[in-house]
Amino acid sequence: MFRRIDPEINYNQVTVYIDGHGVAAEPGEPLAAVLLRLDCPIARKTPISAKPRAPYCMMGICFECMMVIDGVLSRACVTAVQQGMQVERQCGARDIEAWKHKK
Amino acid sequence: MRHTVDLAIVGSGPAGISAATEARLHGLSVLVIDEQPAPGGQIWRGVERNEGRNHHALGKDYRVGIEFVMALRASGAHYMPDCQIWQIESGFTLYCTRKQDSFSVRAARVILATGAQERPVPFPGWTLPGVMTVGAAQILLKTPGEIPSTPVWVAGSGPLPLLYLTQLRRFGGRIGGYLDTTPVRNIRNALPFLPQALRQGSELLKGLSWIAKLQFQGIPTFRNVRSLEAEGEPFLKRLHFTYGNGKARTIETNVLLVHEGVIPSIHMSMGLGCEHSWNEDQQCFVPVLDRWGHSSTPGLFVAGDGAGIGGAKAAVTRGRLAAIGAALSLDKLRPAEGERFSAPLRRSLDRSLASRPFLDQLFRPREDVFSPPDETLICRCEEITAAEIRALARIGSPGPNQLKSFTRAGMGPCQGRQCGYTVAHILASTQGRSIGDVGYYRIRPPFKPVTLGELTQINQEEMPL
Numbered sequence: 001m002f003r004r005i006d007p008e009i010n011y012n013q014v015t016v017y018i019d020g021h022g023v024a025a026e027p028g029e030p031l032a033a034v035l036l037r038l039d040c041p042i043a044r045k046t047p048i049s050a051k052p053r054a055p056y057c058m059m060g061i062c063f064e065c066m067m068v069i070d071g072v073l074s075r076a077c078v079t080a081v082q083q084g085m086q087v088e089r090q091c092g093a094r095d096i097e098a099w100k101h102k103k
Numbered sequence: 104m105r106h107t108v109d110l111a112i113v114g115s116g117p118a119g120i121s122a123a124t125e126a127r128l129h130g131l132s133v134l135v136i137d138e139q140p141a142p143g144g145q146i147w148r149g150v151e152r153n154e155g156r157n158h159h160a161l162g163k164d165y166r167v168g169i170e171f172v173m174a175l176r177a178s179g180a181h182y183m184p185d186c187q188i189w190q191i192e193s194g195f196t197l198y199c200t201r202k203q204d205s206f207s208v209r210a211a212r213v214i215l216a217t218g219a220q221e222r223p224v225p226f227p228g229w230t231l232p233g234v235m236t237v238g239a240a241q242i243l244l245k246t247p248g249e250i251p252s253t254p255v256w257v258a259g260s261g262p263l264p265l266l267y268l269t270q271l272r273r274f275g276g277r278i279g280g281y282l283d284t285t286p287v288r289n290i291r292n293a294l295p296f297l298p299q300a301l302r303q304g305s306e307l308l309k310g311l312s313w314i315a316k317l318q319f320q321g322i323p324t325f326r327n328v329r330s331l332e333a334e335g336e337p338f339l340k341r342l343h344f345t346y347g348n349g350k351a352r353t354i355e356t357n358v359l360l361v362h363e364g365v366i367p368s369i370h371m372s373m374g375l376g377c378e379h380s381w382n383e384d385q386q387c388f389v390p391v392l393d394r395w396g397h398s399s400t401p402g403l404f405v406a407g408d409g410a411g412i413g414g415a416k417a418a419v420t421r422g423r424l425a426a427i428g429a430a431l432s433l434d435k436l437r438p439a440e441g442e443r444f445s446a447p448l449r450r451s452l453d454r455s456l457a458s459r460p461f462l463d464q465l466f467r468p469r470e471d472v473f474s475p476p477d478e479t480l481i482c483r484c485e486e487i488t489a490a491e492i493r494a495l496a497r498i499g500s501p502g503p504n505q506l507k508s509f510t511r512a513g514m515g516p517c518q519g520r521q522c523g524y525t526v527a528h529i530l531a532s533t534q535g536r537s538i539g540d541v542g543y544y545r546i547r548p549p550f551k552p553v554t555l556g557e558l559t560q561i562n563q564e565e566m567p568l
Binding site: 042 | 485
């Protein structure tokens with residue numbers, strides 16, 4: 001959906017893992033910006049009806065970009081990328097059986 | 104862990120930075136608490152990081168931010184990034200979380216400088232991936248430096264869409280078209296205020312030059328646009344709209360940026376019980392403040408766009424005035440000194456706000472921004488439609504808080520930031536009341552999400568900053 005202004009310059013010095021897939025990213029950039037460069041820019045599927053949502057406001061007030069980041073549900077747009085960050089998309093409402101299984 | 108300061112400032116945009124540097128001049132100990140990872144707020148976002156890069160295309164108003172941020176760094180004010188404040192108790196004690204560590208701050212005075220947000224503009228399909236605000240796109244331009252990879256369509260009204268399109272052009276972005284939703288009658292209504300606005304001459308001329316540049320670069324432009332309807336599965340694929348005197352049109356796009364003006368961030372000032380009044384011209388609630396920016400809550404000041412939309416220059420001045428007000432109230436300044444320091448600031452503020460009446464009329468939001476079609480999702484978080492709200496609005500005249508209880512609208516993570524005004528407008532028009540009468544959701548802490556672990560971690564061990 002989005003691309004770098006200057007793709008010939010490589011600012012991407014770290015790797016973050018989004019649903020297990022390694023993605024090159026620039027240290028300190030907003031995680032939501034990394035998401036928007038992917039083929040699948042979806043951040044989550046809603047708990048009510050499992051509809052896909054992607055970043056909308058980029059300033060922390062819409063909460064569409066909530067993802068599980070290093071184990072904690074956080075907004076990707078106010079989270080600065082760090083090496084080895086583990087990011088998971090939430091897909092629909094939490095399922096207690098699936099959660100028990102993960103434990 | 105607990106820290107103690109004279110003055111806590113929430114936010115590090117033009118107002119927050121200016122309040123901090125001014126307060127330091129008068130000997131106050133200052134802590135600036137920022138949700139973002141670096142100073143600058145939204146308008147100067149990423150300005151330190153972008154200094155070495157060739158981003159002159161962002162313009163002079165952006166680059167001036169680096170001087171302010173450097174002044175903040177050199178001022179002796181403490182600066183804490185990545186912090187979320189979830190509660191402020193009177194006295195004051197601010198409760199914050201930073202990367203899952205919670206702590207508290209005791210401050211004798213607080214200045215809220217949380218800025219503005221874009222007015223929510225619900226329309227069918229606005230929750231589709233690919234629909235974003237113009238502000239979001241501009242943030243991406245600054246951090247980390249991204250533009251839409253396909254030709255972008257922009258729909259809205261106000262100076263920001265024009266600024267963004269101008270900047271995007273400079274960066275080699277492709278523009279599909281501009282859908283101007285400004286109602287034609289606004290121009291007539293704004294003209295009487297033009298002479299006063301020209302006192303602030305250069306700003307207005309700058310805006311007009313953006314419009315001229317766009318016209319000459321042959322960007323498809325549609326005027327008097329209404330009835331937006333976005334469509335696509337699973338991402339945005341096309342947009343339907345009407346223009347002119349009601350002609351219908353459909354365009355294909357994967358990225359749509361929308362904007363219908365900015366409104367003060369009132370979430371915290373409302374949550375802290377400050378009195379607010381309804382501003383009919385700007386169609387928003389504004390905190391009731393005295394000439395120093397002091398709110399109805401003792402010791403709590405509001406500065407910047409959160410005090411009322413006025414732009415960056417006005418925010419800088421309001422920040423300084425609030426800091427002087429705080430210093431006066433702590434007896435760090437004598438009243439005569441306060442008057443002497445503030446007099447030129449007040450004149451500057453008058454000049455900065457001279458074009459507001461003109462701009463407020465020119466870009467006054469059209470009625471249908473607040474009365475979207477029935478199938479529109481009003482509450483994005485809980486997926487509540489306009490139809491559901493209208494149906495319940497007719498039964499027993501509920502206010503926003505009862506409506507929240509009935510539908511869960513406003514109970515999602517955004518806490519009503521995206522639906523509060525639309526719900527209030529729908530209630531007002533369905534029930535034949537004014538917005539001021541209907542009111543707004545009752546905002547309660549936590550102001551940002553906080554885990555139980557973070558809540559229990561707070562201890563009272565005093566630590567120096």
